[in-house]
Amino acid sequence: xxxxxxxxxxxxxxxxxxxxxxxxxxxxxxxxxxxxxxxxxxxxxxxxxxxxxxxxxxxxxxxxxxxxxxxxxxxxxxxxxxxxxxxxxxxxxxxxxxxxxxxxxxxxxxxxxxxxxxxxxxxxxxxxxxxxxxxxxxxxxxxxxxxxxxxxxxxxxxxxxxxxxxxxxxxxxxxxxxxxxxxxxxxxxxxxxxxxxxxxxxxxxxxxxxxxxxxxxxxxxxxxxxxxxxxxxxxxxxxxxxxxxxxxxxxxxxxxxxxxxxxxxxxxxx
Numbered sequence: 001x002x003x004x005x006x007x008x009x010x011x012x013x014x015x016x017x018x019x020x021x022x023x024x025x026x027x028x029x030x031x032x033x034x035x036x037x038x039x040x041x042x043x044x045x046x047x048x049x050x051x052x053x054x055x056x057x058x059x060x061x062x063x064x065x066x067x068x069x070x071x072x073x074x075x076x077x078x079x080x081x082x083x084x085x086x087x088x089x090x091x092x093x094x095x096x097x098x099x100x101x102x103x104x105x106x107x108x109x110x111x112x113x114x115x116x117x118x119x120x121x122x123x124x125x126x127x128x129x130x131x132x133x134x135x136x137x138x139x140x141x142x143x144x145x146x147x148x149x150x151x152x153x154x155x156x157x158x159x160x161x162x163x164x165x166x167x168x169x170x171x172x173x174x175x176x177x178x179x180x181x182x183x184x185x186x187x188x189x190x191x192x193x194x195x196x197x198x199x200x201x202x203x204x205x206x207x208x209x210x211x212x213x214x215x216x217x218x219x220x221x222x223x224x225x226x227x228x229x230x231x232x233x234x235x236x237x238x239x240x241x242x243x244x245x246x247x248x249x250x251x252x253x254x255x256x257x258x259x260x261x262x263x264x265x266x267x268x269x270x
Contacts, residue, residue, distance in 0.1 A: 002026075005069040007088075009031070009034035010033050011109060012108065012112045017029065017113065020116045020120050024123055026123060027119075030064070033056065057090075061095055065098050072101065088102045105140055106143070106176050107140075107145045109246060109249060110245070111213075113242060115136060115140065135267065142263070144262045145260075147173075148192060148257065149253045150170070151253055154174065171186045171189075171192060172184075174253070197234070199260075203262045209264055212261075213242045215243060215259060215261070216243070217255045217257040219258075222258040223244070
């Protein structure tokens with residue numbers, strides 16, 4: 001297989017990703033420094049594009065192409081919280097003579113960590129670049145990110161009746177499958193773990209192939225506690241402790257956020 005150039009944004013733990021590919025001589029990794037969208041949640045795509053700056057992507061793409069790497073794959077964190085996808089698209093449009101593939105991962109840190117692990121597996125199996133790209137799209141669609149947050153921005157999306165109950169809210173359950181909008185409002189702390197556990201049980205019919213990554217915002221103990229409490233529910237869960245997510249993610253969801261990424265690994269004939 002020809003060498004692959006993978007460009008990622010910075011809403012992840014770069015060291016973790018570098019460790020995955022440290023022995024992969026056929027992979028060239030690049031990272032783009034990224035800021036989260038700190039403006040109205042309802043900003044239009046046109047509004048995002050007006051603020052986009054594709055220069056960093058242009059520079060990385062050119063550098064890979066000039067070094068003889070022609071399989072260039074850009075994986076961006078969710079375009080709900082970053083402009084990475086829009087910047088990458090603009091860069092691709094400007095560099096019309098260079099072939100670039102762009103995939104919105106619809107997730108962030110732990111999710112992209114899992115997807116990177118999948119890519120490493122496919123590379124070790126000597127899959128073609130085309131097959132890796134198609135399998136990656138399948139994995140993106142199969143995954144789900146769940147966030148527990150108390151960020152006030154989600155209070156503004158609720159009905160007037162729910163706003164009356166806001167003093168008793170202990171958290172909002174936000175999921176990627178719902179475009180990071182509120183799926184459930186939680187009013188009792190002791191019910192949060194039960195709700196998360198039932199989300200896991202309901203994911204893909206809960207099969208052995210489900211990989212669970214627990215994470216937290218600035219308070220790493222929350223991820224460890226979540227891992228412990230989920231194991232208390234079911235000791236057979238396949239849980240990986242990802243740890244703290246980047247400051248960009250906590251800027252969006254709040255310092256006290258925590259949650260899980262669910263990945264369902266299943267190879268398909270493509």
